[in-house]
Amino acid sequence: MSTVLSNSAPCIGIIANPVSARDIRRIVANAGNLQITDRVSMLLRLLSAAGSLGVKRALMMPDKGGVSAMLIRAIAREHDLQHAFPSVEFLDMVPTTTVNDTFTAARLLREAGVKVIVVLGGDGTHRAVVRECRDIPITGMSTGTNNAFPELREPTITGLAVGLYASGQLSAAQALVPNKLLEVSINDGARTDIALVDVVISSDRFIGARALWKMDSLSAVYLSFAEPQAIGLSAIGSLLQPLGRRAPGGLAVELSDNPALRRLQLLAPIAPGMVRPVGIAQWQPMPAGQPFTVAQRAGVVALDGEREMTFDTGDRVQITLRENAFPTVDVATCLQLAADQGLFRHISQSN
Amino acid sequence: MADSNPFPLAKDALLACYRRMRTIREFEDRLHVDFSRGDIPGFVHLYAGEEATAVGIMSHLGDGDRIASTHRGHGHCIAKGVDVVAMMKEIYGRIGGCGNGKGGSMHIADLSKGMMGANGILGAGAPLICGAALAAKYRKKNEVGICFVGDGASNQGTFLESLNLAAVWNLPVVFVVENNGYAESTSRDYATAVNSYVDRASGFGLPGITVDGTDFFGVYEAAGEVIKRAREGGGPSLLECKMIRFHGHFEGDAQTYRAPGETEDNRANHDCLKIFNAHVTGAKVISAAELQAIDTEVLALIDDAVVQAKAAPLPTLADLASDVYVTY
Numbered sequence A: 001m002s003t004v005l006s007n008s009a010p011c012i013g014i015i016a017n018p019v020s021a022r023d024i025r026r027i028v029a030n031a032g033n034l035q036i037t038d039r040v041s042m043l044l045r046l047l048s049a050a051g052s053l054g055v056k057r058a059l060m061m062p063d064k065g066g067v068s069a070m071l072i073r074a075i076a077r078e079h080d081l082q083h084a085f086p087s088v089e090f091l092d093m094v095p096t097t098t099v100n101d102t103f104t105a106a107r108l109l110r111e112a113g114v115k116v117i118v119v120l121g122g123d124g125t126h127r128a129v130v131r132e133c134r135d136i137p138i139t140g141m142s143t144g145t146n147n148a149f150p151e152l153r154e155p156t157i158t159g160l161a162v163g164l165y166a167s168g169q170l171s172a173a174q175a176l177v178p179n180k181l182l183e184v185s186i187n188d189g190a191r192t193d194i195a196l197v198d199v200v201i202s203s204d205r206f207i208g209a210r211a212l213w214k215m216d217s218l219s220a221v222y223l224s225f226a227e228p229q230a231i232g233l234s235a236i237g238s239l240l241q242p243l244g245r246r247a248p249g250g251l252a253v254e255l256s257d258n259p260a261l262r263r264l265q266l267l268a269p270i271a272p273g274m275v276r277p278v279g280i281a282q283w284q285p286m287p288a289g290q291p292f293t294v295a296q297r298a299g300v301v302a303l304d305g306e307r308e309m310t311f312d313t314g315d316r317v318q319i320t321l322r323e324n325a326f327p328t329v330d331v332a333t334c335l336q337l338a339a340d341q342g343l344f345r346h347i348s349q350s351n
Numbered sequence B: 001m002a003d004s005n006p007f008p009l010a011k012d013a014l015l016a017c018y019r020r021m022r023t024i025r026e027f028e029d030r031l032h033v034d035f036s037r038g039d040i041p042g043f044v045h046l047y048a049g050e051e052a053t054a055v056g057i058m059s060h061l062g063d064g065d066r067i068a069s070t071h072r073g074h075g076h077c078i079a080k081g082v083d084v085v086a087m088m089k090e091i092y093g094r095i096g097g098c099g100n101g102k103g104g105s106m107h108i109a110d111l112s113k114g115m116m117g118a119n120g121i122l123g124a125g126a127p128l129i130c131g132a133a134l135a136a137k138y139r140k141k142n143e144v145g146i147c148f149v150g151d152g153a154s155n156q157g158t159f160l161e162s163l164n165l166a167a168v169w170n171l172p173v174v175f176v177v178e179n180n181g182y183a184e185s186t187s188r189d190y191a192t193a194v195n196s197y198v199d200r201a202s203g204f205g206l207p208g209i210t211v212d213g214t215d216f217f218g219v220y221e222a223a224g225e226v227i228k229r230a231r232e233g234g235g236p237s238l239l240e241c242k243m244i245r246f247h248g249h250f251e252g253d254a255q256t257y258r259a260p261g262e263t264e265d266n267r268a269n270h271d272c273l274k275i276f277n278a279h280v281t282g283a284k285v286i287s288a289a290e291l292q293a294i295d296t297e298v299l300a301l302i303d304d305a306v307v308q309a310k311a312a313p314l315p316t317l318a319d320l321a322s323d324v325y326v327t328y
Helices: A036-052 A067-080 A100-112 A123-132 A155-166 A234-238 A331-341 A343-350 B011-036 B051-058 B074-080 B084-091 B125-139 B157-168 B197-203 B216-231 B262-269 B272-282 B288-311
Strands: A011-016 A057-060 A087-090 A117-121 A138-142 A176-186 A191-195 A198-202 A218-223 A250-255 A264-271 A274-286 A299-303 A306-311 A317-329 B066-068 B145-150 B173-179 B208-212 B237-242
Touching (some): A011 A036, A011 A100, A036 A067, A036 A117, A036 A155, A100 A123, A123 A138, A123 A191, A155 A317, A176 A299, A234 A250, A234 A274, B011 B051, B011 B272, B051 B272, B084 B288, B157 B173, B157 B197, B173 B216, B197 B208, B197 B237
Parallel strands (some): A011 A117, A057 A087, A117 A138, B066 B145, B145 B173
Antiparallel strands (some): A198 A218, A250 A274, A264 A274, A299 A306
């Protein structure tokens, strides 16, 4: 996409993953499945709200999983009903139905100069966007399986916050907030990746169906934040020592079922519908910028709940927490400021 | 060498899975050549590129477990253990084939292996497998039924009715949607209102999951869970495998619907056999030489199957009325 946008044409980017919330946890743990129809309805509500605050265009990742096809039909229907919506244009890319689509779309959206990228997906989708593009603010909409990073919120409200920032009614200093992440390095940078919430070390040594749900294979958990109301592996940390997403540092937890090493057993909601005892050997804070070396000799590194990187005997795996790593739109603060400054009142009177 | 085998299968089992996948590939690539020469009567629809799905699923099944296949059934047959020589004879239309040469590619069946048949009617396997699964439920032997259906055929009423029936009767069934991206040549975005097979299952109260069908280990692990669930009385579920079809919908298909370079990219970067080989050799569990030895052995097997098929007699007029009604 060669389009470069001017400031006078507020435009947002959208990356909606059609296949998040489709993994094996629906079989082993009764996890939820946000249907394509619901994903499209969420996007319509977000677009409607953003459009009401002056967003005229949205650039979106195309997909072969049904979201873009249904959205096109839905917007045509809305136009037939004389409902106003921002125009939605699709990025010039051929979908591969892999995570590479998210990488490509994030890069193209940055090149196009969008002010913000709206992400619809789980922790993994958000991670993929940030991996490719750390400098464009993102705002998340959760597809709701096992997510700690995107907050559950009505998309209309998210759309208003996006509209306030994209249209310039709120500045970056007002609307954005910095986030932490975890960097993974194998053999001093020979292979690298990131996680937004959790890096988990498993004794499994194959990627397979990707999702993690068997506790007996896990040996360590590294967390950028750990909120006690969150579902998933970050609950292991949050129920030991809660750590806010804006607080400094991270948390490292060593797991063990060996009675000689285990200090306590923790009951934690490690996946939807799965509350399991977890053997805890020790835990400690992770100061920003300080690498933690993984003790396990061979296994797999899971990033935000999915097995991603295998390593073998002799490989050196290090995890480092980074602060101020990427910006997100702080939806609650945006709406609070809008209320305080009477921004919606003004819009209401002018109409 | 690594400390131990990191995979969920022992080395012998991994080699057996590779042999089955390689056999499917060699079988299909040979048919591609032989069909173009005009040696084979009727139509063939080739499974090459999709081997990891068939073998990843069938590795969890025994002969007592039933499968209902599709028009693209050779891979399912081989993965389920049907004799390759008998299959080749059938496709060549010869006596000694699975159907004594009267069924051809789309009607290969072998009940002794639990293979209920390829099927020339799209979506027709789904109600058949519900019957087999109902029988399994009554027999109480913890057997399961697996129905394969393509992404296009999942729009058929038979498939949707079967999802409902399986859910209502809590049948031990797994509906496998083999999503190779093309309903013959028609885009799913055009022809499918809600382009998600997992959502289809949700509409009937069945859990559904999606897995990368080009990754043997991903399919193996996911299939293991859905089959275990069915075997233990947990009821039906849907498994969508996203996969790559190397050849056209049918042999002779010009494939004008594909993007430029798509086929080359598929063969270079999304070949499930190359992906499997990279996993097992990378982990130093199986050597390249061991895989090569299987390749050589399989090549000889397929060569022999073609020689035997060509040498076998054709059915005569006297055979026309036989096998029309069969007692099982």
